[in-house]
Amino acid sequence: MIEVSGLSKNYGKHRAVDNVSFTVEPGRVTGFLGPNGAGKSTTLRMMCGLTRPSGGRATIGGRRYSDIPNPGTQIGVLLDASAQHSGRTGREVLTLSAMVMGLDRRRVDQMFELVGLTQAEAMRRVGNYSLGMRQRLGIANALLGDPSVLILDEPANGLDPAGIHWMRTLLRDFADRGGTALLSSHLLREVEIIADELVVIGRGQIAAQGSKSELLTGSGTLVTGPELESLATALKTANLSYRTDDHGFIVDAQPLAVGTAAAAAGVVLSELRQADGAGLEEMFLQLTADDARDEVSV
Amino acid sequence: MSAHASSAPALTLGSPVPLTRLARVELRKMIDTRAGLWLFVAIGVLTAAAIVLFLFFAPPEDLNYFNFAGVALTPQGFLLPILGILLITSEWGQRTGLVTFALEPNRGRVVRAKVIAAVLVALAAVALLLVVAAGGNLAGAQFQDGVGHWQFNGGRALGYTLILQFSGIIQGLAFGMLLMNSAAAIVTYFVVPIGFSITFGLVAALQAVAPWLDLGTAQQPLFEFDHALTGRQWAQLTVTTASWIGLPLVLGYRRLQRAEIKSA
Numbered sequence: 182m183i184e185v186s187g188l189s190k191n192y193g194k195h196r197a198v199d200n201v202s203f204t205v206e207p208g209r210v211t212g213f214l215g216p217n218g219a220g221k222s223t224t225l226r227m228m229c230g231l232t233r234p235s236g237g238r239a240t241i242g243g244r245r246y247s248d249i250p251n252p253g254t255q256i257g258v259l260l261d262a263s264a265q266h267s268g269r270t271g272r273e274v275l276t277l278s279a280m281v282m283g284l285d286r287r288r289v290d291q292m293f294e295l296v297g298l299t300q301a302e303a304m305r306r307v308g309n310y311s312l313g314m315r316q317r318l319g320i321a322n323a324l325l326g327d328p329s330v331l332i333l334d335e336p337a338n339g340l341d342p343a344g345i346h347w348m349r350t351l352l353r354d355f356a357d358r359g360g361t362a363l364l365s366s367h368l369l370r371e372v373e374i375i376a377d378e379l380v381v382i383g384r385g386q387i388a389a390q391g392s393k394s395e396l397l398t399g400s401g402t403l404v405t406g407p408e409l410e411s412l413a414t415a416l417k418t419a420n421l422s423y424r425t426d427d428h429g430f431i432v433d434a435q436p437l438a439v440g441t442a443a444a445a446a447g448v449v450l451s452e453l454r455q456a457d458g459a460g461l462e463e464m465f466l467q468l469t470a471d472d473a474r475d476e477v478s479v
Numbered sequence: 480m481s482a483h484a485s486s487a488p489a490l491t492l493g494s495p496v497p498l499t500r501l502a503r504v505e506l507r508k509m510i511d512t513r514a515g516l517w518l519f520v521a522i523g524v525l526t527a528a529a530i531v532l533f534l535f536f537a538p539p540e541d542l543n544y545f546n547f548a549g550v551a552l553t554p555q556g557f558l559l560p561i562l563g564i565l566l567i568t569s570e571w572g573q574r575t576g577l578v579t580f581a582l583e584p585n586r587g588r589v590v591r592a593k594v595i596a597a598v599l600v601a602l603a604a605v606a607l608l609l610v611v612a613a614g615g616n617l618a619g620a621q622f623q624d625g626v627g628h629w630q631f632n633g634g635r636a637l638g639y640t641l642i643l644q645f646s647g648i649i650q651g652l653a654f655g656m657l658l659m660n661s662a663a664a665i666v667t668y669f670v671v672p673i674g675f676s677i678t679f680g681l682v683a684a685l686q687a688v689a690p691w692l693d694l695g696t697a698q699q700p701l702f703e704f705d706h707a708l709t710g711r712q713w714a715q716l717t718v719t720t721a722s723w724i725g726l727p728l729v730l731g732y733r734r735l736q737r738a739e740i741k742s743a
Contacts, residue, residue, distance in 0.1 A: 230584040231740040242490035247584035250495040258581040261742035264574035268512035
């Protein structure tokens with residue numbers, strides 16, 4: 182289990198990570214979602230002892246990362262798939278890690294098979310790898326020590342749709358065997374496919390966290406009908422707050438309450454259902470839009 | 480993936496990675512890339528080339544073991560510090576530090592492993608030098624009417640050679656840690672002595688104190704191993720070694736302990 186409490190990082194006056202707290206449970210795949218520059222990578226580096234926090238702490242299984250002996254055999258880490266010496270072969274990269282961890286070299290061959298890299302690819306220099314191949318190599322490096330915890334920064338970046346599906350299966354299996362998996366992403370769709378739990382970060386702060394079903398649904402009821410004006414009147418009469426959507430209204434209430442209100446006013450409905458994750462999506466768009474605007478103006 | 484750890488969230492703590500294992504990995508990292516391998520090849524080739532040139536162009540009366548060993552010292556001395564620099568800076572330039580320090584979060588142990596690896600390489604370089612010099616001496620006596628004697632002041636010459644080559648590679652490590660950038664560290668390493676010689680050339684008053692300021696000047700007597708260093712020369716060597724190797728090593732080590740290890 183990973184516990185992050187009050188983790189902060191200042192760079193001069195800029196507060197890159199601001200009092201971030203969350204837990205990652207075993208048996209679940211947790212997505213760490215946020216736009217570029219939101220503080221994801223800094224948080225992950227602090228968790229792995231590579232960046233010194235300005236405040237707060239992160240523990241894995243109750244210990245700080247730097248207090249875990251031979252951590253590669255406990256925690257699989259991939260912080261940047263491209264952070265490999267371009268002149269080494271994929272096989273050499275894994276061999277070095279296996280040597281540090283004191284593993285049987287045969288494990289290296291098993292890993293290439295597991296992540297779907299051929300023996301010929303393993304013998305190529307990392308400088309000639311595509312981003313997708315580097316991600317696979319990075320995942321292999323993280324899994325090499327048979328860890329019970331995985332910390333992966335943007336592991337799906339550069340993977341094709343089949344690769345993302347593969348990643349989902351891999352992490353699902355890992356979690357089903359009791360593993361604790363945390364992966365970051367800046368793409369909501371990607372995390373939606375892979376993760377069970379979500380921690381959303383924006384501008385260094387946690388914006389939302391919970392299970393995927395909690396966050397993606399329950400954000401209101403979508404209702405629409407042929408007579409939108411009388412539908413609006415009915416909602417007002419029932420004291421339900423709502424906002425206008427492309428098709429009709431998103432109401433802050435359960436579908437039953439909305440249906441009851443419509444029935445009471447005798448308004449015909451053509452659609453009445455749980456709105457799809459609009460809350461999270463909108464919040465995420467908001468977070469992204471602010472940062473995107475910053476990038477354009479720079 | 481084979482049998483997996485139990486579903487218990489607690490970690491099964493093993494023993495720390497032994498330093499010998501880390502040092503073996505560091506040695507391997509020095510030669511498992513083309514750039515690293517060529518640096519080793521270059522050290523070997525330059526050592527041999529210096530011996531061969533000396534064999535053909537030195538007067539026969541100079542062809543003895545002692546001189547052969549001496550000529551091979553300088554080209555090695557150029558390249559060993561670069562090896563030391565790259566041993567550190569490749570972790571940043573090639574960003575492998577993210578993996579290195581994730582697998583061994585105790586940065587002091589990683590540095591110690593690198594120092595061990597560096598010292599072993601310097602030892603190997605000196606061994607190579609002695610062997611190649613012996614070959615040169617035999618060839619000199621055989622084909623060039625060389626005097627071919629083996630008087631070497633054994634202990635002293637070996638000691639001075641080791642001091643020089645250890646100093647070089649450790650200074651490389653220190654500059655690497657201090658600057659954390661291959662180009663900056665290599666340029667600084669070569670520019671500092673040039674700066675000194677220009678300064679000493681321009682300011683005559685400084686020439687007298689040069690051996691107290693400049694490591695290169697203070698090390699000069701080590702190359703002439705037929706004379707033992709005087710107490711004063713040892714003092715000069717100690718002072719300049721402390722300021723040009725010791726201080727950068729301490730400052731660089733502190734910087735490395737605090738540095739953020741990141742990809743960009």
